[in-house]
Amino acid sequence: MRSLHILLITLTALFGCNKKSETITKNVTDTIKTKPMTNDSLTYLALGDSYTVGEAEPQAQSYPYQLIDSLNNKGLKVLRPNVIATTGWTTQDLINAIATSGITGKKFDFVTLLIGVNDQYQHLSIDVYKQNFTQVLNEAIQFAGGDTSKVFVISIPDWGVTPFANGQDSVIYPQIINFNAVNLSISKAAGVNYIDVMPVSRTALGDETMIAPDGLHFSGKMYAEWIKLLAPVIASSLKK
Numbered sequence: 001m002r003s004l005h006i007l008l009i010t011l012t013a014l015f016g017c018n019k020k021s022e023t024i025t026k027n028v029t030d031t032i033k034t035k036p037m038t039n040d041s042l043t044y045l046a047l048g049d050s051y052t053v054g055e056a057e058p059q060a061q062s063y064p065y066q067l068i069d070s071l072n073n074k075g076l077k078v079l080r081p082n083v084i085a086t087t088g089w090t091t092q093d094l095i096n097a098i099a100t101s102g103i104t105g106k107k108f109d110f111v112t113l114l115i116g117v118n119d120q121y122q123h124l125s126i127d128v129y130k131q132n133f134t135q136v137l138n139e140a141i142q143f144a145g146g147d148t149s150k151v152f153v154i155s156i157p158d159w160g161v162t163p164f165a166n167g168q169d170s171v172i173y174p175q176i177i178n179f180n181a182v183n184l185s186i187s188k189a190a191g192v193n194y195i196d197v198m199p200v201s202r203t204a205l206g207d208e209t210m211i212a213p214d215g216l217h218f219s220g221k222m223y224a225e226w227i228k229l230l231a232p233v234i235a236s237s238l239k240k
Contacts (some may be wrong), residue, residue, distance in 0.1 A: 042109040042238060044068060044081045045143050047094060047136065051114055051157065052085035054223065056212035061220025063227060064112065070231040076238055082108070090118045091132035098139055107145045110234060113137060114154035116179045120172075130182050137190055149237050151192040152230065155180045157201030157218065164216040169205070193233055200225045 046052050046064040054062025064081040071078045084094070084101055094115050098104075115136060119129045137153065144150040156179055159165060160172030180198060187194045201218065203225070204210035210222040 045108040048085040050087035056214040063223040148191040161205040
């Protein structure tokens with residue numbers, strides 16, 4: 001019982017399920033700075049939570065930074081990503097952060113969106129998630145100048161395969177499936193791109209190299225697998 005109590009405390013801290021306690025959350029909202037622009041320099045906005053932060057891994061190993069490296073290697077010139085993400089954020093938290101971020105009205109060449117794991121973890125209503133995800137996706141489309149081909153939604157990965165899930169994958173997996181069914185349906189209706197990383201996230205089961213040092217989030221190696229799915233789709237869209 002003592003081990004279970006410690007596990008629950010740790011999970012609560014890592015996922016930030018108590019919104020009033022933010023002592024360990026890592027806010028990586030990047031300040032929008034004026035940079036010298038060329039006609040072929042592309043701007044990138046990454047919206048999300050701990051998976052966008054790359055919690056417990058070096059920033060360079062997070063998927064937004066691995067993504068720009070991959071795109072640059074494909075001959076595109078992508079500037080440092082503007083990241084609005086914090087460990088523990090729900091979809092509502094992301095909406096609130098966007099409203100106070102100072103980027104309202106700005107346009108980006110492409111936008112990625114991955115949000116919802118904390119809605120699932122906190123047992124928030126699917127109906128509430130549907131409403132909030134619709135709102136934040138509409139905002140992402142606005143940031144892409146209304147061009148839905150430049151918006152890329154990423155499915156929620158399965159943290160049930162991690163050591164910190166304590167063998168509860170059979171409970172966590174179907175819940176995340178339900179949340180992903182919502183964001184997939186909304187994404188299809190909006191006409192944006194959808195990249196499903198759920199299957200590859202499950203390959204971390206029994207493979208510690210795919211897990212970050214905290215035992216809960218994913219490693220840079222896992223994010224590199226995501227990039228194999230993301231980069232070709234994004235590169236194709238940006239080159240049109």
